[in-house]
Amino acid sequence: xxxxxxxxxxxxxxxxxxxxxxxxxxxxxxxxxxxxxxxxxxxxxxxxxxxxxxxxxxxxxxxxxxxxxxxxxxxxxxxxxxxxxxxxxxxxxxxxxxxxxxxxxxxxxxxxxxxxxxxxxxxxxxxxxxxxxxxxxxxxxxxxxxxxxxxxxxxxxxxxxxxxxxxxxxxxxxxxxxxxxxxxxxxxxxxxxxxxxxxxxxxxxxxxxxxxxxxxxxxxxxxxxxxxxxxxxxxxxxxxxxxxxxxxxxxxxxxxxxxxxxxxxxxxxxxxxxxxxxxxxxxxxxxxxxxxxxxxxxxxxxxxxxx
Amino acid sequence: xxxxxxxxxxxxxxxxxxxxxxxxxxxxxxxxxxxxxxxxxxxxxxxxxxxxxxxxxxxxxxxxxxxxxxxxxxxxxxxxxxxxxxxxxxxxxxxxxxxxxxxxxxxxxxxxxxxxxxxxxxxxxxxxxxxxxxxxxxxxxxxxxxxxxxxxxxxxxxxxxxxxxxxxxxxxxxxxxxxxxxxxxxxxxxxxxxxxxxxxxxxxxxxxxxxxxxxxxxxxxxxxxxxxxxxxxxxxxxxxxxxxxxxxxxxxxxxxxxxxxxxxxxxxxxxxxxxxxxxxxxxxxxxxxxxxxxxxxxxxxxxxxxx
Numbered sequence: 001x002x003x004x005x006x007x008x009x010x011x012x013x014x015x016x017x018x019x020x021x022x023x024x025x026x027x028x029x030x031x032x033x034x035x036x037x038x039x040x041x042x043x044x045x046x047x048x049x050x051x052x053x054x055x056x057x058x059x060x061x062x063x064x065x066x067x068x069x070x071x072x073x074x075x076x077x078x079x080x081x082x083x084x085x086x087x088x089x090x091x092x093x094x095x096x097x098x099x100x101x102x103x104x105x106x107x108x109x110x111x112x113x114x115x116x117x118x119x120x121x122x123x124x125x126x127x128x129x130x131x132x133x134x135x136x137x138x139x140x141x142x143x144x145x146x147x148x149x150x151x152x153x154x155x156x157x158x159x160x161x162x163x164x165x166x167x168x169x170x171x172x173x174x175x176x177x178x179x180x181x182x183x184x185x186x187x188x189x190x191x192x193x194x195x196x197x198x199x200x201x202x203x204x205x206x207x208x209x210x211x212x213x214x215x216x217x218x219x220x221x222x223x224x225x226x227x228x229x230x231x232x233x234x235x236x237x238x239x240x241x242x243x244x245x246x247x248x249x250x251x252x253x254x255x256x257x258x259x260x261x262x263x264x265x266x267x268x269x270x271x272x273x274x275x276x277x278x279x280x281x282x283x284x285x286x287x288x289x290x291x292x293x294x295x296x297x298x299x300x301x302x303x304x305x306x307x
Numbered sequence: 308x309x310x311x312x313x314x315x316x317x318x319x320x321x322x323x324x325x326x327x328x329x330x331x332x333x334x335x336x337x338x339x340x341x342x343x344x345x346x347x348x349x350x351x352x353x354x355x356x357x358x359x360x361x362x363x364x365x366x367x368x369x370x371x372x373x374x375x376x377x378x379x380x381x382x383x384x385x386x387x388x389x390x391x392x393x394x395x396x397x398x399x400x401x402x403x404x405x406x407x408x409x410x411x412x413x414x415x416x417x418x419x420x421x422x423x424x425x426x427x428x429x430x431x432x433x434x435x436x437x438x439x440x441x442x443x444x445x446x447x448x449x450x451x452x453x454x455x456x457x458x459x460x461x462x463x464x465x466x467x468x469x470x471x472x473x474x475x476x477x478x479x480x481x482x483x484x485x486x487x488x489x490x491x492x493x494x495x496x497x498x499x500x501x502x503x504x505x506x507x508x509x510x511x512x513x514x515x516x517x518x519x520x521x522x523x524x525x526x527x528x529x530x531x532x533x534x535x536x537x538x539x540x541x542x543x544x545x546x547x548x549x550x551x552x553x554x555x556x557x558x559x560x561x562x563x564x565x566x567x568x569x570x571x572x573x574x575x576x577x578x579x580x581x582x583x584x585x586x587x588x589x590x591x592x593x594x595x596x597x598x599x600x601x602x603x604x605x606x607x608x609x610x611x612x613x614x
Contacts, residue, residue: 088491184395187534208515211532220606222527225518227494259609293611299527300607302566304600 001142002042003248004114005033006133007123007237008103009047009071010080013096014276016231017088024277025057027080028123028147031234034281035241035268036121037064038289040249044114046070046133048106050077060282069111077102090229091206110136119248122146123237127156127163134166143253145169145244146198147236150176165197168253171240173204186211187218200258202243204236212262217255221262222300224270224292231276235269238281242268267292308449309349310555311421312340313440314430314544315410316354316378317387320403321583323538324395331584332364334387335430335454338541341588342548342575343428344371345596347556351421353377353440355413357384367589376418384409397536398513417443426555429453430544434463434470441473450560452476452551453505454543457483472504475560478547480511493518494525507565509550511543519569524562528569529607531577531599538583542576545588549575574599 007029014021029047036043044067051073058068078101086093106129120141122130130146146167152160153176164170170193174186180196181189186203190213193201203211207229209222243258243265250257270292271280314336321328336354343350351374358380365375385408393400413436427448429437437453453474459467460483471477477500481493487503488496497508497520510518514536516529550565550572557564577599578587 185534185536187532205515208512209529218532218606219609220529220532222516222529225494225525225527227492229492256610260611263609263611297611299525302526302570303563304567304570304604 001040001118001248001251002044002114003036003040003119003121003244004044004046004110004117004141005029005036005121005123005241006046006108006130007032007121007125007147008080009045009049009053010082010103011053012081012233012277013083014231014233015085015096016090017086018228018230019276021276023081025054026082026234026277028125028234028237030061030278031237031272031281032121032123032241032244033061033066034064034278035238035265035272036245036248037066038268038284038286039242039245039264041065042248043067043245044070044111044117046108046110046114048072048074048102048108050079050102051075053079064282070109070114072109074102084233086232090232108133108136118142119244120144121240121244122167123240124149127152127159131159131163131166142251143168143244143247145171145240147171147240148176150179153179161196167198169200169202170198171202171204171236171243173206173236177201177203190218191215200255202262204239206232206235210239210262210266212255212258214255219255219259219262221259221266221296223266224295224299226270226273229273232273233277235272238272239265239269241265263293263296267296308347308425308555308558309351309421310343310347310426310428310551311351311353311417311424311448312336312343312428312430312548313353313415313437314339314428314432314454315387316352316356316360317389317410318360319388319540319584320390321538321540322392322403323397324393325535325537326583328583330388332361333389333541333584335544337368337585338544338579338588339428339430339548339551340368340373341371341585342545342572342579343552343555344373345575345591345593346549346552346571348372349555350374350552351377351418351424353415353417353421355379355381355409355415357386357409358382360386371589377416377421379409379416381409391540393539397539415440415443425449426551427451428547428551429474430547431456434459434466438466438470438473450475450551450554452478452547454478454547455483457486460486468503474505476507476509477505478509478511478543478550480513480543484508484510497525498522507562509569511546513539513542517546517569517573519562519565521562526562526566526569528566528573529603530573531602531606533577533580536580539580540584542579545579546572546576548572570600570603574603
């Protein structure tokens with residue numbers, strides 16, 4: 001089924017204990033689209049870049065089956081740019097620079113052909129911009145997945161609440177779940193957040209995996225233990241992309257299928273962190289993806305027969 | 308098969324954000340024995356207490372099937388005492404008091420009848436004391452499991468290395484695995500530690516679950532997401548007790564059976580943290596244990612068929 005991805009397409013400059021990059025391509029919607037492309041082919045992108053964004057990178061996304069008709073290219077303007085440095089533990093980072101550029105005035109326009117999309121993934125953006133996308137749709141998608149971050153909880157709480165009330169699945173990290181709910185226990189946090197609108201909540205815990213909640217059930221997917229996490233940038237977006245891409249392809253939004261989708265999302269995140277930026281997400285083979293998912297199966301599956 | 312448990316039997320005084328206790332019974336061997344008692348009945352204890360240790364608590368352990376012939380009761384002396392205060396996150400704590408008392412001169416004596424035990428669990432103690440137990444055995448047990456802590460890495464490195472070289476399974480937490488190996492990546496840490504003697508390593512990550520490694524394989528067991536962790540004291544020992552108790556009962560030390568054993572261990576740890584001290588580990592029913600294990604199955608099991 002058709003998947004519409006909305007979010008940033010941007011430049012990043014990244015420093016980790018393993019090295020540093022010049023400006024490389026990044027942005028939530030880039031990671032989401034590439035990760036989703038391993039599962040479903042009917043993907044469209046709504047975003048904005050300046051005329052500094054490399055045409056080859058847009059071509060690369062098209063080769064991954066991503067329809068870029070909704071990608072605005074603003075002449076004479078610059079793309080969104082973020083620069084950050086990760087600490088030794090790879091769980092915390094300092095932002096060195098944030099240049100909004102074209103993002104400051106981003107007004108998303110969903111192409112006519114995408115206004116009846118079946119699945120919608122709203123990557124992290126101002127909550128009011130995320131809502132502008134929802135308002136352009138002709139029918140409610142089968143599933144709306146939203147990502148957001150602590151910054152909007154600090155600066156745009158009321159707008160965030162309005163947007164949250166309109167979505168089906170929310171993905172945030174553990175610190176954000178605690179901030180959003182005011183509860184330290186993630187179990188209690190989940191129940192509060194599920195009262196804000198979303199029917200399903202995914203709490204991302206980085207190297208400690210991810211939790212999937214609805215009002216009655218909980219499922220846990222681990223992160224793959226890796227020798228080295230080379231660059232965590234985009235891991236959460238790759239996770240979301242694998243998750244929603246798998247759901248769009250299988251057309252099944254049951255909790256049981258979401259369990260599978262989270263494993264596929266975790267597999268995409270595990271690829272993402274192995275190299276800088278999107279490098280590892282470009283040109284994977286189906287066999288590589290399947291092998292990686294099998295590693296997750298081996299990692300957690302056990303056989304207990306209770307009497 | 309017979310299981311010999313060696314470790315502290317002691318008093319604790321605990322403060323958590325939920326409340327505080329007077330002196331209550333604790334000690335690694337107490338938690339290990341109680342947790343193991345839900346899986347196997349042939350358990351013996353080697354430890355030491357003063358004459359201040361309550362007879363009812365020793366009777367309680369006997370009722371759980373624990374043979375206390377190897378528990379030395381030193382007249383006119385006091386039992387080991389530890390007091391600590393947990394921080395709001397429940398992952399860190401301050402030690403308020405440590406009174407070694409009888410532990411300062413503990414010389415373990417394994418009763419003649421236990422010197423051919425099949426399974427041996429060495430709870431956290433001075434590495435040289437752990438080795439004294441090994442030296443009294445008439446034959447090598449089928450499996451030796453060792454727990455230790457950062458304190459011995461700081462103060463008794465050479466002794467710890469000698470003891471490590473003699474055991475089959477080591478259980479430590481993630482910070483200790485990093486300290487022992489000098490590696491931040493737990494995957495790299497595990498491979499280094501498996502070069503020190505143990506054939507199997509369990510890295511306990513508290514609320515983030517546990518990893519089981521041998522040289523070729525890795526398995527992950529989550530912790531159960533709980534509304535509240537009331538008191539984490541003894542969780543690692545309850546985990547170890549469930550693990551080794553299950554292995555002793557099933558007589559199978561394959562990696563696949565260790566996967567199951569880790570789930571049973573995690574279930575016992577999840578009970579332990581629900582109340583102060585050993586309170587929750589006393590008098591559980593088989594049905595309660597089975598229900599809890601089923602929660603772990605529901606938490607992580609998924610069904611993916613790869614083409």
